[in-house]
Amino acid sequence: MSDAEVDNEVATLLRNAEQRYTTGRRRVVTALRHGTGPLTMAQILAHDASLSQSSVYRNLTILEEVGAVTRIVTGDDFSRYELAEHLTEHHHHLICTSCGDVVDFSLDDQVESTLDSSLHVAASALGFVASSHRLDLLGTCQNCR
Amino acid sequence: MSDAEVDNEVATLLRNAEQRYTTGRRRVVTALRHGTGPLTMAQILAHDASLSQSSVYRNLTILEEVGAVTRIVTGDDFSRYELAEHLTEHHHHLICTSCGDVVDFSLDDQVESTLDSSLHVAASALGFVASSHRLDLLGTCQNCR
DNA sequence: TCCAAAGTGAGAATCAGTATCAGTATTGTT
DNA sequence: AACAATACTGATACTGATTCTCACTTTGGA
CATH class of the missing domain: 3.30.1490.190 (Ferric-uptake regulator, C-terminal dimerisarion domain)
Known part of the structure; x- marks a missing residue:
């Protein structure tokens, strides 16, 4: 799925839930599209220094609720986040x-x-x-x- | 594996690590042998009211270090603990x-x-x-x- | 342009899990 | 059996990732 297609799909998911696709949320999605696996909060913030931690946490929660993002818990101390499977691949x-x-x-x-x-x-x-x-x-x- | 065999195996694992198989540790192992899946701290304490939370946490850590217990993180807010696979089955x-x-x-x-x-x-x-x-x-x- | 509703971000609060430490139990030695 | 020396226990304090709060900012529709 191309960047634009993912963007469209995320926009639709958010709109259906009466949520906006703000700049901060776009930046989180962009960060998640990079890297070779799910990212920790630290990795997301490192990828985009303009993001603030509390907003990223809040937005990840919302993106997860609308089905755009999945939270991964591996067993170390940090959650990791990735784009939902229907936006990437199984x-x-x-x-x-x-x-x-x-x-x-x-x-x-x-x-x-x-x-x-x-x-x-x-x-x-x-x-x-x-x-x-x-x-x-x-x-x-x-x-x- | 029978109760006695598990007990022996856990005892050996602890002894090899120069740890004792105390009553508290036996009680934790007993709790983990019950139930149909890995248990949360709350479930372990509910199973045996004589256990104290801090000791159970400490003993679970030790039992995990010696290879008798595995910690499971599923994504909700609690870790879960089960006997290691070689003491049960895959x-x-x-x-x-x-x-x-x-x-x-x-x-x-x-x-x-x-x-x-x-x-x-x-x-x-x-x-x-x-x-x-x-x-x-x-x-x-x-x-x- | 203005307003109402939604989003932001800095800091406070939460709470599962960990560390501390004085007291208790256990093991080995004489 | 008595004595260390060492390990274990449990109440409590602490830690740190995540969530909550709230005053401020941004956004979209009229």
Whole structure:
């Protein structure tokens, strides 16, 4: 999805929720489009020094509520934020257990669809209605080796 | 693994780290053996009123360090704790996005091993050394429907 | 242009989790 | 069995990421 398409889609999501697509929110979305994985608050602020922390937190919450952003919690002390999957592509996360960094990766479609159907079977056996899955690979990144 | 075997294994892990297997630590392990998924601090304390919060936090940290316990962060406001996989079985988590409750489930072995090899391929393509994976299914539990 | 409603940002407040430390329990030694 | 020496406990204080507050600013419609 191109920058303009993402922008349009985010604008629509916000408008449907009677929210504005302000400059600050655009800047957050721009920051999230950069980097190779979900970003921490510190990374977002580092990417754009004009942003103020409290507004970014508030805007991330709103962007998450309207479905434009997803919050990731990996286990270290910081939440991470990325654009929602329908604005990017289905992907998973490689999490470095040493430095905490998170990088996106994908599985090939066949593995993904096998997995997906197995998950639905398992879920319904337990009375769950599955809506999505989340797959993280834990290990050590190149830098930390 | 039987209660006694788990107990022995935890005892060994602690001893190897020059830690004692005290009554308080036994009680925490007992609490974690109950329930259908990882437990929050509140659930552990509710299960055994004789435990004090600060000691449980400290002991969970130690049990995690020696490899007897795993900390799970699902995205709501509380960490959850479970016995390490080698003391139970490889499993995944159904996470109710409405109430936050977490329940264990398993995939059949074939799906699991296909997944595992795909993950290793993907990881090494990015210079990662994979050590384990984590798969969560998000949805709505029976109670919240 | 003006107004009402929405957004901003600096700082205060919250609260899960961690650190402190005096008191208690346990282990090894004589 | 008594004595250290060392580990553990638990009440409490502290920390820090995130959320809340509120006076001020910006925005969009009439």
